[in-house]
Amino acid sequence: MRYAAIDIGSNAVRLLIADIADASNPVTFKKNTLIRVPLRLGDDAFIDKKISAKKIDSLVKTMHAFHNLMDVYGVTDYRACATSAMREAANGPEIVEKVKTEAGINLEIVGGQIEANIIYASHFEEKLDRKKNYLYIDVGGGSTELSFFSDNVLVASQSFNIGTIRILDNQDKDETWKEMERFIQSNTKSYKDITGIGTGGNINKLFKLAEEKEGKPLAYNKLKTLHHHLSSYSL
Template sequence: MRYGAIDIGSNAVRLLIADIIENNGSVSFKKNTLIRVPLRLGDDAFLDHHLSGKKSADLVKTMQAFSKLMEVYKVTDYKAYATSAMREAKNGDEVVKLVKTEANIDLEIIHGQKEAGIIYASHAELNIDKSKNYLYIDVGGGSTELSLFSAGEMWASRSFNIGTIRMLDNQDTEETWNEMRDFIRENTKQFKVILGIGTGGNINKLYKLSEEKDKAPLTFGKLKALYTYLSSFSLKDRINVLGLNQDRADVIIPACEIYMTVMKWANIKSIYVPTVGLVDGIIQTLIEKNHPKSS
């Protein structure tokens, strides 16, 4: 049995096809195929609040390809979610209809709160100490989702229109940054120690660059050193010398800035990076829907 998860983000579009494993009443999944297409929908959505004909056509072609792949892989169930860029595009609903007509994929534009919930459903928390306090930080192209957990229970969760593409396009506002700061300070002040859990493509890449071993957390100092190191290279050299993908080389700098700022405001000294994201959470929600006894 295989499930599919499609994440239409502001920077890239992803398809995860996962093999579903049933063993003695428990159900888990193993990643089979992950495809990432850097469409950069956010460039249109945040500047023009409208997806251009070209971006819409590229998205439709990508969805047609994903649809064919899921057919070949014999995917039995899937979910396709669009996040910040499609939330912001005034023609988002039209594009959803176009995707349905041209690619036969049911696409849903989800609000930030639901996005945060699905990311949490990735079960990144399974291997950590539930007696401690954690702030989930998911940084995307258009938004940052924050969820605070204490003793395994969610205390607060919110989505902010601060993201890497939005920052590169100068579409982030001081007011939103202040809102995020106030949310963090208000909801973390009663906790002495808070650990971070970082999700998203940029923190995954940063963790890989850090060469940390055995899933050890990334310290604030190590993250700051990485930021300084990466910032010392031009965009061209980040691509040619460091070997970063073109669509990662520019966004990784503002991503670092967001993670460091959140960690500083929450007084977080280290951040765990379970290398999961929205697509992992989508697969987990499909398992919980189709195999309720396993959840």
């Protein structure tokens, strides 16, 4: 069977089509097709608190194209979720109705905690070393989801309004950064030797810029050096 997932993010809109590789428990999927369209809805939502007519039109056209692609690929079922940008846009519910009417896509705007739960539902923790502690960091355009695991058990998970588009638009708040720090400190203070796992387009780009081999961890000192280098640029 073939399924699809549509992610309406603050930076880009994605369609992932995947096939069931193993139907046993847990079910595993094999990626068939991934399409990314950089609409940057967050630029509107975080500054103007609504999505512009121009970007709504682009989103509807993209959803219509995704609908046709799912039909061509013979997708059995799908789930379409909108995250941070659509959560904050005053006209988010109106856009959901427009997408349903004009593109035939049932779109849901999910809350920050549900977004974190969806990430956890991927069961990536089952591939980790049970003897280690992990802080899973998913950085998006409008929000960052943190999930802390110990002994393969989810200890705590939370979504924060900190993301790459929000930062570029100077819409991140000091209090949110402090809230994130408090979350990390309060949930990890009783644990030692914590390994960070980062995901997201910008995290992947940093790893490539660091020129590390795939599967090898990125050292903190090297990350600091890379940050210093990038900070020297005006943009």
